[in-house]
Amino acid sequence: xxxxxxxxxxxxxxxxxxxxxxxxxxxxxxxxxxxxxxxxxxxxxxxxxxxxxxxxxxxxxxxxxxxxxxxxxxxxxxxxxxxxxxxxxxxxxxxxxxxxxxxxxxxxxxxxxxxxxxxxxxxxxxxxxxxxxxxxxxxxxxxxxxxxxxxxxxxxxxxxxxxxxxxxxxxxxxxxxxxxxxxxxxxxxxxxxxxxxxxxxxxxxxxxxxxxxxxxxxxxxxxxxxxxxxxxxxxxxxxxxxxxxxxxxxxxxxxxxxxxxxxxxxxxxx
Amino acid sequence: xxxxxxxxxxxxxxxxxxxxxxxxxxxxxxxxxxxxxxxxxxxxxxxxxxxxxxxxxxxxxxxxxxxxxxxxxxxxxxxxxxxxxxxxxxxxxxxxxxxxxxxxxxxxxxxxxxxxxxxxxxxxxxxxxxxxxxxxxxxxxxxxxxxxxxxxxxxxxxxxxxxxxxxxxxxxxxxxxxxxxxxxxxxxxxxxxxxxxxxxxxxxxxxxxxxxxxxxxxxxxxxxxxxxxxxxxxxxxxxxxxxxxxxxx
Numbered sequence: 431x432x433x434x435x436x437x438x439x440x441x442x443x444x445x446x447x448x449x450x451x452x453x454x455x456x457x458x459x460x461x462x463x464x465x466x467x468x469x470x471x472x473x474x475x476x477x478x479x480x481x482x483x484x485x486x487x488x489x490x491x492x493x494x495x496x497x498x499x500x501x502x503x504x505x506x507x508x509x510x511x512x513x514x515x516x517x518x519x520x521x522x523x524x525x526x527x528x529x530x531x532x533x534x535x536x537x538x539x540x541x542x543x544x545x546x547x548x549x550x551x552x553x554x555x556x557x558x559x560x561x562x563x564x565x566x567x568x569x570x571x572x573x574x575x576x577x578x579x580x581x582x583x584x585x586x587x588x589x590x591x592x593x594x595x596x597x598x599x600x601x602x603x604x605x606x607x608x609x610x611x612x613x614x615x616x617x618x619x620x621x622x623x624x625x626x627x628x629x630x631x632x633x634x635x636x637x638x639x640x641x642x643x644x645x646x647x648x649x650x651x652x653x654x655x656x657x658x659x660x661x662x663x664x665x666x667x668x669x670x671x672x673x674x675x676x677x678x679x680x681x682x683x684x685x686x687x688x689x690x691x692x693x694x695x696x697x698x699x700x
Numbered sequence: 701x702x703x704x705x706x707x708x709x710x711x712x713x714x715x716x717x718x719x720x721x722x723x724x725x726x727x728x729x730x731x732x733x734x735x736x737x738x739x740x741x742x743x744x745x746x747x748x749x750x751x752x753x754x755x756x757x758x759x760x761x762x763x764x765x766x767x768x769x770x771x772x773x774x775x776x777x778x779x780x781x782x783x784x785x786x787x788x789x790x791x792x793x794x795x796x797x798x799x800x801x802x803x804x805x806x807x808x809x810x811x812x813x814x815x816x817x818x819x820x821x822x823x824x825x826x827x828x829x830x831x832x833x834x835x836x837x838x839x840x841x842x843x844x845x846x847x848x849x850x851x852x853x854x855x856x857x858x859x860x861x862x863x864x865x866x867x868x869x870x871x872x873x874x875x876x877x878x879x880x881x882x883x884x885x886x887x888x889x890x891x892x893x894x895x896x897x898x899x900x901x902x903x904x905x906x907x908x909x910x911x912x913x914x915x916x917x918x919x920x921x922x923x924x925x926x927x928x929x930x931x932x933x934x935x936x937x938x939x940x941x942x943x944x945x946x947x948x949x
Contacts (some may be wrong), residue, residue: 440784440786453826455821455826456821456822459817460817460818460821463807463810463814463818466810467807467809467810468849470809470810471809489802535801535804536805536822537782538777538805539780539782539798539801539804540780540782540798540799540804540822541781541782544821564863606885607758608716620721693784694784695784697777697783698713698714698783698786699716699781700715
């Protein structure tokens with residue numbers, strides 16, 4: 431439902447977010463349309479992304495597995511989940527920066543809730559994630575492995591991880607609409623982040639005294655771990671889960687305050 | 701009760717990429733456009749609208765005139781809830797829809813039928829409402845089998861017909877338009893005009909910006925003449941139209 435009843439009060443961030451969630455159908459339809467576009471005039475469609483991802487996982491897995499002398503049956507599933515999830519996070523962040531800018535035309539004409547555009551970006555990338563995730567069972571099959579009961583933890587993990595990504599996207603989309611250069615900086619940070627976060631190397635390969643600094647202060651380490659560890663048969667540490675929960679709560683509080691403060695300015699910056 | 705009230709509405713556009721230094725100490729007004737100045741932070745600011753007071757009630761038909769850059773589009777955007785005024789207050793009671801660019805959200809690679817769904821969702825229809833309207837839209841558009849073809853295969857006229865058919869099934873209480881909607885060839889234009897008149901007559905408050913004297917005098921009871929983002933004249937349609945068009949010809 432477009433927020434058609436305006437009054438002298440500003441629309442609060444809370445109203446915006448609840449209206450967008452209440453009309454999730456619109457965001458899902460637009461997000462789905464973005465993916466559907468890849469299927470037009472192409473029979474493989476969005477699976478091209480999956481094929482690319484598969485090749486990347488295979489190549490990097492073989493090279494880094496050999497460099498680190500890790501057993502392939504352990505390393506390949508590890509790098510597989512890591513790369514897929516990192517791809518998901520970095521696309522969400524990079525495209526989150528552009529969520530408002532790429533919807534300029536619509537935003538200047540229809541008073542839709544702004545969070546709808548964020549949900550559209552999230553939904554589009556989540557659909558692509560579900561394409562990519564099919565690589566994982568294939569990798570497991572190759573090594574004759576099976577997923578364990580612990581894998582069920584990915585359900586709450588995905589929920590928490592999405593909450594975290596969404597608040598980051600809310601803040602980034604607002605700032606990046608105002609400061610256009612920031613998008614480039616964020617892209618850079620995400621590029622470097624891939625090497626700083628344990629995706630192509632394993633956390634236990636770090637010297638113990640350095641791991642607190644490098645791992646525990648990296649939010650993406652926790653966001654990756656709560657998904658990756660359960661899929662590989664573990665659970666993720668209590669710290670991983672604690673950080674993800676606390677970050678979701680604190681992040682959303684900050685994002686709502688932030689959106690509330692700048693919401694009425696955003697269309698002027700487009 | 702449908703109503704719209706603007707009290708002392710002012711809109712300032714911050715321009716962040718303009719060199720504020722060169723304009724720092726001067727405030728200049730141009731022949732067209734708003735007033736360029738700078739705000740407290742030293743950013744260049746264009747004043748799009750200044751102290752607009754308009755109050756509309758059930759049955760009001762408001763026309764907006766003014767040359768390019770006089771603030772018509774900005775005012776329409778404030779009225780449709782896209783811009784929140786940087787000064788003053790606006791209060792809107794009623795379901796308000798703007799038909800400024802009816803082709804918004806049309807995806808050229810998707811089929812006509814898919815586009816009906818997308819555009820309908822953007823206009824705020826629920827799935828059920830959409831299912832009810834689908835047949836009506838398809839019939840009105842007269843696109844027949846082309847509805848299953850990607851929109852990129854349509855001629856410009858056919859694309860307009862599709863966009864028009866979807867956009868005019870709405871039943872708003874407040875309707876905002878930028879110029880009268882044109883659609884397709886002679887035959888369709890006639891039918892489209894009829895539907896648009898019907899829509900305009902049903903809506904409780906109409907706000908339309910136009911450069912056509914005929915159109916404004918025919919459809920409006922009141923006209924506001926904007927210049928440099930300020931109201932230059934506000935009165936009954938005939939008087940303002942004569943003053944504006946007399947003055948400009």
